[in-house]
Amino acid sequence: MSELASAPSGAAQRSTKPAGAGVEDPAVPEQPGPEDAATVRVTASRPSPRPGPPPPTTAGSILVGRYRLRTRVGSDTAAGAEFWRAEDTVLQRDVALTLLRRLAPEAGAIGGDDDPTGTARAGEMVVRALRSGSFEHGGCARLLDVLAPGASGMPDDVLGAAVTEWVPGRSLAETVADGLLKPLAAARAVAPLAAAAEAAHRHGLVLGCDHPQRVRITPDGRAQLCFALPRPDITPTDDVRGLGAVLYTLLTSRWPLSGADAARAGLAAADRAADGVPVAPSSQRPGVPVELDALALGTLSPVGAAGHVHTAAAVHRLLTEVVAEDDRVALFPPAHDGVPSSPGDVWQDGHRVVHRTDPRRRRKLMIGLAALAAAVLVVLGYVGVQVASMFSDGGAPVIVVGSDPLSAANPPVQSSAAGAGDVAAVANVDVYDKSGDSDNSGRVSRVIDGNPDSNWRTYQYKQQFPALKPGVGIMVSFASAVQLSSLTITSPSAGSVVQVRSAATPDAAFNDTTQITEITLQNGTTPVSLAGSQPVTHVLLWISKLAPGDGGFLTQINELQFRRAGG
Incomplete structure (x- = not known):
């Protein structure tokens, strides 16, 4: 600022002319007098042109050289946060990324040019996330990484970010x-989230579950917090209100x-209602138990109101009691709750009105049934003729199936899979890893999806097993005990060594499993004989040796197919 300040009024001006000179030296410019000071200030303070703004962070952008943004799934403007489904390009897995963006102040977010506290607030949120790094609970996604402002590779319009596990399933909406x-x-869905909030509050932490887009419902029906970095002013009371809001x-x-x-x-x-409190759930649908009605309203009512619920522990306790009571009285018909019974329910809606089905769907169903009946008749006719030919003395008659004539003297060649048994349906599949992160657990269902083009793979390791850990496996579970005859593994990872082991439970310790056989995978389909094995409910495919590839070691499995014995 010194070059913009003018001399004080009345101060002597130092001459720039040589001493004793009577003529001005043209080589030495005369300094401006006081009357020119304003001109000097204007000239010196003229700003240089600013460079254009950096491109905004959007889908396809990469943060810190690792996390690629895929799909924006929501935003919390009160926290200045955006919710993204992203990809960890190093570990090749989906993650949930909460991004604090530097937005204009009129957008209601933090970090604008006229909001000097925005960066500080974002820093506070990042620090709080770092403090919660050791907290883990099944009701919320595990925190994987925290990106602080100014980190290498962080875009200019991002004030910070938090990376958590991606929660598969669906949003609340x-x-x-x-x-x-x-x-x-x-009630069963909200109970795990309430347990997570209770545990977090005991550790002096908060979840921030009072925003509908932070919570997702897993495929097995559990509410789970997916996105981190709640707003700085959130309290445990807000979490309690959030639990009630999710239930409501x-x-x-x-x-x-x-x-x-x-x-x-x-x-x-x-x-x-007139007092501003949401109307009771039971007034909008039948069959809501009075306990859930009171719990939802109690969490959402003002502090100090009658019936107000203060803690997440109270929410969790009441939900647990409601679920336990429902299990105890499961032998009695439930109250009509306005929802049709599902196929797995013990009590079905036999007395309710059956609505007319869609005519187009009914027509398609009848066409399918007619085609099935025709196929059954063809098969029965073929079997009947074959049985009759066993007792005939002359030549066997010609049988026409479709447009191909078949003679009993030249029977069709049977498939090599004959006698191998029916395909055994798999009830569940999961990654089995007792010593580290479950390798790409979100993609393991691809090994039983019937599509050989989809796949699951282990992480890429720089050293062969068991240098970093003894191995990693896939736990396959059946609905009930099944006698298996064979297994086929489709994989391009030739040289991988896989042990086929039986297990009593899906989470059994490795030493409690029993080895059935061990095979080395070929490139393509590898058949595995399980003849003579005992009936099993859970089968562990334990990868004890990885295949070399891409400068490291990894194993990829495209498809698994089990066949029953005696088919």
Whole structure:
């Protein structure tokens, strides 16, 4: 600023002329007098042209050279956060990324040019995330990484980010879009999230589950917190309200907190009574137990109101009691709750009105049944003629199946799979890893999807097993004990060594499993004989040696197929 300051009024001006000179030296410019000071200030303070703004961070952008943004799934403007489904390009897995973006102040987010506290608030959120790094619970996604502001490879418009495990399944809006859930299913869904909030509050932490897009519902029906970095001013009380809001939404399909958040999440806002409290779930649908009705309203009511629920521990305890009571009285018919019974329910809706089916769907069904009946008749006719030919003295008659004539004297060649048995249906599959992260567990279901072009693979290791860990496996579970005759493994990872082991439970210790056989994979399909093995409910495919490739070691499996014995 010194070059912009003018001399004080009345101060002597130092001459720039040589002493004793009577003529001005043209080589030495005369310094401006006080009357020119304003001109000097204007000239010196003229800003240089600013460079254009950097391109915004969007789908396809990569953070710190590792995390590629895929799909934006939501935002929390109160926290200045965006929620993204991203890809960890190093470990080749899906992750959930909460991004704090530097936005204009009118957008309602932190970090604008006129918001000097934005960067500080973002830093506070990042610090809080770092403090919660050791907290793990099944009700919330595990924190994997925290990206601080100014980190190498961080875009200019990003103030920070947190990376958590991706929660497969559906958002709250997607879950209720297909129709209302049964009240007890809603209670079972929220119980794990309430347990996570209770554990977090005991450790002095908060979850931030009061935003509908931070919570996802897993394929097995559990509510789980997916995105981290809640706003700085959130408290355990907000978590309690969030638990009640998630329960209220699963019961009514309406979000009872912020109407703006509801609109962004694709949910309807809850109707409210004259006192501003959301109306009771039981007034919007039948069959809601009085306990869940009171719990939902108690968490959402103002502090100090009658029946107000103060803690996440109280929410978890009441949900557990409701679920336990439902299990105890499962032998009695449930109250009508407005939701049709599912095929797995013990009590079915035999007395309710059957709605007329879609005519087009009925026509397709009849065509399919007719085709099936025709195929059965052809097969029965062929079998009958074959049996009759065993007792005939002359030449066997010609049988026409479709357009190909078959003679009993020249029977068709039987498939090599004859006698191998029916395909055994797999009930569940999961990555088995007792010593580290489950390698690409979100993709392991691809080995039983019937598509040989999809695959699951281990992480790429720089050293062969057992240098870093003894191995990694795939635990396959059947609905009941099955006698297996064979297994086929489709894989391009030739040289991988796989042990086929039986297990009593899916989470059994490795030493409690029993080896059935061991094989080395070929490039393509590797047949594995399981003849003589005992009936099993759980089969562990334990990879004890990886295949070399791409400068490291990894094993890829495209498809698994089990066959029953005696087919």
